Every structure is written in structure tokens, then in C-alpha cells.
Amino acid sequence: MHRWSQLFIPTLREAPADAEVASHKLLVRAGYIRQLGAGIYSFLFLGNRTTQKIMGIVREEMDKIGQEFYLPALNPRGLWEESGRWSLIGENMFRLKDRKGADLCLGFTHEEVMTDIARKELRSYKQLPQIWYQIQTKFRDEPRPKSGLLRVRQFIMKDAYSFDIDAAGLDVSYAKHHDTYCRIFDRCGLKYMVIDAHSGAMGGSQSQEFTVRTPAGEDLVVSCEKCNYAANMEKATSRLAPVEDLKPEGDGAPLEVHTPGQKTIEDVARFLGVSPKHMLKTLAMMVAGEDVKTGKTEQRALVLLLRGDHQMNEAKLSTAVGGRETRPMREDEMQEFFHSPAGYLGPLGIGWAEDMGVSIKPALLVDEALEGHTNLIGGANKENYHVKHLTPGGNFHPTAYADLRSVTAGEDCPNCGAPLRIDTAVEIGHIFKLGYKYSESMGARVLDRNGKEVAPIMGSYGIGIERILTAAVEQSNDENGFWLPPSIAPFEVVVVSTNSKDEAVRSASEDITRQLEAAGFDVLLDDRDERPGVKFKDADLVGIPFRINVGKKVTEDTVEVVRRSTLEREDVKISAITAYFQKLRPGLP
């Protein structure tokens, strides 16, 4: 029997001053966690119980599709050099040296280790598919740990890796994970969204994130109220309201107009009496590229055109340039390439590259929203002048069209046309078709049906264990505390003995606890010699979804059941208490 009086549950009346988000404040106050350093937390009794329950659910569901491994956190440098990530990841990886001076790192994820096992052991398509997973601690030297458990440097992650003989197989493995993740998060009682995600510069064809809406989140999620469209900001698109192009003046040839001192889009639009929608936003960038002949890294000029009222999205730009690094062009570089001051750049009169391949000519990327539009207004590449009648594909020729803009709230859903909303959210899971990146670079090969050597195709799939807890707390809290879904709460029921001096109350509390435990419930008995008010406050704080108040009414065989989420109270006969909770199962809210 779990007696509060014998346990270590250090609740606090006040939250630490440096806690900002609700989950951080409450998990500390409820005695779940204590901070050891920036982004490093200890889990105490209640916190550990909860993460164990979460891991239990994850394990049960993952075991239906895969096999659990236990892998080293300490990894030798060589392995990570093979995949290229030793240098690619940079400062975000914890590195150390052993006594002999050999370089090691602490596992960031486990693609390398899993692929190493695969390449040493897998020989034939007959051994595929394989799904291997682990639930272990990951280390990341985050530049800025923050928000309690949301962004930390050491955390538990369930990560899984699939190996298939072909893309069709990967589709199956991916779908299995998708369904398993839905079951896991359903069982954890979370209200989550599955969103299309940016696959990153690492390649990979498909990727979805499982996210939970909360103001504490760091991801921006675009979602449709009507249909199930949802996507990461880095990936989201929208249907734009039609824009009627400006009518050409005269013969429609490019026409310079004097715009003295008008630099910003808004200034110029107002000055000329047009909407920013008819303006071109011109962004000059430098992009890192490699010279084919010399192999040297060099900078290349890149100009982006967006509609005047649109915002450029860096992740989309990164995708458009194949993951190469970009940065804004400096003023002196603008002079060099365009002989134009900032604020007056435009696409006319410049020899743009014909394709995105290596070329010494600057590239012109035009946002898809501008495709087909005519008579736009942009800079004239000279101070105090803009140009009317600019038409992409007409009087200037883009190197390519690409999706470069960020969606804004209220634009139309690309599926159904209903308005889109934008929320912050916490990422709790991510599934990812990796492709051949690791199997190729690390030399994993199996023989296919025809005896031909091929690289297996991989997927990787992660779940942040603590983030499930954090998201659940963020989702269900008030100023007095929080309540967890029964499936992941440290206890399902707390029995509050309101008067420890009253023998009838005391023994009834014990009986009820014993009964419920016998029926398989996780019960915490608050038998402390405290005033009822103190116990009620603590019970409200610590995340347990149900409370039984045992008080004066024991003489009438009655106790009070309080549902933490709604604070609804209900009198229940002691003799019927087990049946009462059994009826709530398994669909406890």
C-alpha cells in the first residue's frame, strides 16, 4: 500500500522563480522533478512513475510491430564519421575523449549504431523487413535549454528504425508506425495532431510530426478547422484568394517610375496607389555552392521574388536550394552584382542562370504565387526608381519557380478552402522515411530476389517520452495543479483520509485503498496527519485524476469521489466504490 506519510512527495506552495511555462512550474511544485542544471532534470518518485507508465504503453504497442534493443549511449567517433554526421552536427553533439585520447560522443540519435548492426548482420531480402527500437537516453547540447522539460539536454526517447528491401516495403513500415503512434498517443490520452513535416536538408521523402497544441510549444502548426489538413509551418501551403492583375498603361513595356525616398513595399504601394499584392518583394541572398572543377566551396548570388505582402520561409528556401546554406546578401555585394542600392532591387536587365546547377550567373527563384501574374511593380536597380509592367516569364526569366512563402492565418485550406489557423505546438513524435542515406553511406547491403546487392531502405521514428508528460500537463492544468489521464498518471486515485484521528475514517480509508488495489487500481493513500485543507490542495496539485474524500459520512457508508478535471463531486457508497471505478474503466477520461 502506498502511504503518502511514508513517501517522498515534496510539494511546493510556490514555483521556482525561473520556471516560465505551466508544465515546468507544476511538475516542480508537484514534486515530480527537480532541476540539476540547465536542461538537466532529476525525476523523483511521482515523475518516475509517470514516465515508467508512458514507457510501458510505448513498449506494449511497439512490441506489436518491432523488437526492442538496448544500445550504447557512448559512441566512437569513427561511426559518426562514416555517416558524415561527426562534422555535420557540430556543436549540438556532446563529445568527449577517453584516457587514450580517442574521440567519443554521446548518442544524439541511433541511426549509426542501428545501421552498423544492420550492415554486419543483414545479408538477404529474406531477413527483411526489420523494425528495431529502443527506449533510451539521448544527449543533445542544446544552445538554449528552456521551458522546463520541453527543451532539455538529456532526455528519454523511443527511437525506431526500419529496414526494407524496397520503397513499397518502407511504405508498409512507415504506415505501421503511423498507426502505432496513433494508438500510443490515444492511450496516453493526448489530443494530438498529425501534421505534414519538412523532411529537412538530410533528404528523405515523407515525414509527419505528432504534435500537441499548447502556447508553450515551439513549433508553428497550420491546420484546417473543417478538414483534417495540418502541416508544419515549414511545409504548409494554402490556396490564395485570386488577385486581379493591374492593367498595363500604354504599350505595356517596362515603365520606370520616379519613387523618391520610397524604399519599403508599403511605402511604394502607398505612393503609387496600389496594393502590396501587386508588388514584388525582392530578396538578395548568397548561397553556398561547390565549384565542380575545383571542388572548392564558393558563394553564389541568389535572388528571390515574392509577392509584396508575403513572407519568405527559410525552411522552404532551404528545400528549394537543396539544403545548401544561405544568408542575406551584404550591401557591397548588392552593388557588385546588381549595381543597385538595397530597396530598389529588381529582376530586369540581369542575365539570370538558366537552371539551378552550378553557374556563375546569379539565380532567380520566383515564388509560385507569382506564376502567371502580370504587370507587377518592382525595383529598377537604381535609386529612387521602380518599374511597372514586370511579368515573370515575360520580360524576365526566372531560373525556377518554387514554394517560398509562409502561410498566414486565415488563408484558405489547400484541401477544402476553409480558413486555416496557426498555433504553437509541442512535437511529441516524428516519423520519417529516411531512404538510403545511412545504408548507402555506411555500406549496408543485402541481396535481393535476383541475387543483386542492394542497400536496404530505412525509416526512423521517434517519440519524446518526457514530452508526452509535458504535453499532458500543458493540456490539462489550472492554477491549483494539473490532472493526467489515468493511463499515465502516477496513481489513478488518491484516497484522502480527512481526519487521521478519527478511527472510523482512518480504517475506512485503508479498507477502500485495499479494495481498489485488489481490483488492480493504482491508489495513493494520503494518511498524513495534516488538516484536510492541506491534503485537498496537495491532491489537486499532483496530477492524480480521481480523489476519494473519506470523511464524516463514513458512518453512512458514504464517501465523496472528486473528478479532478471538472472538480465534480459525487457521493458513492463505500461498498460500491470498486464497482464505481471499474465502470469508469477502461475509458477513463
Added chain:
RNA sequence: CGGGACGUAGCGCAGCCUGGUAGCGCACUUGCUUGGGGUGCAAGGGGUCGCGAGUUCAAAUCUCGCCGUCCCGACCA
């Protein structure tokens, strides 16, 4: 890494400007009291004032350096 703030008892804070006995609330210990929403009274315990140098007769307080934590930004396979 850039900008800002903070570091005094377990937690929350005052004291610092203007140098001189380290203080308050909660928590903790003991006794009494109370017993359905952090009960009341009384008596106690607990501090290298983040660390190190310097200035001074004297430093929590002034100066310099370091360390740590938080917030904004950059970053985020």
C-alpha cells in the same frame, strides 16, 4: 554566439544605491491547539550572502575576473 536580467536558509523574497549586528513569509523541529480547502499560539534549528581576487580599519553592499541560472534572438538531425 549577440542582447537583457538574476544569484542572500529547502522555496519565494527584502537588505546593496548611501560599506559597520544578515532579515521577512512559507517550509522544518518541539509543545499545545485545530480537524472539510494551506488552523492558531509559543519556543527553536538552519546562511562560507555563487566562487576568486582587489579597495577598505571594516564588503552581502564598491571594483575586476570567473562560474551558474533564466528570458529574448540566432540555432534546433
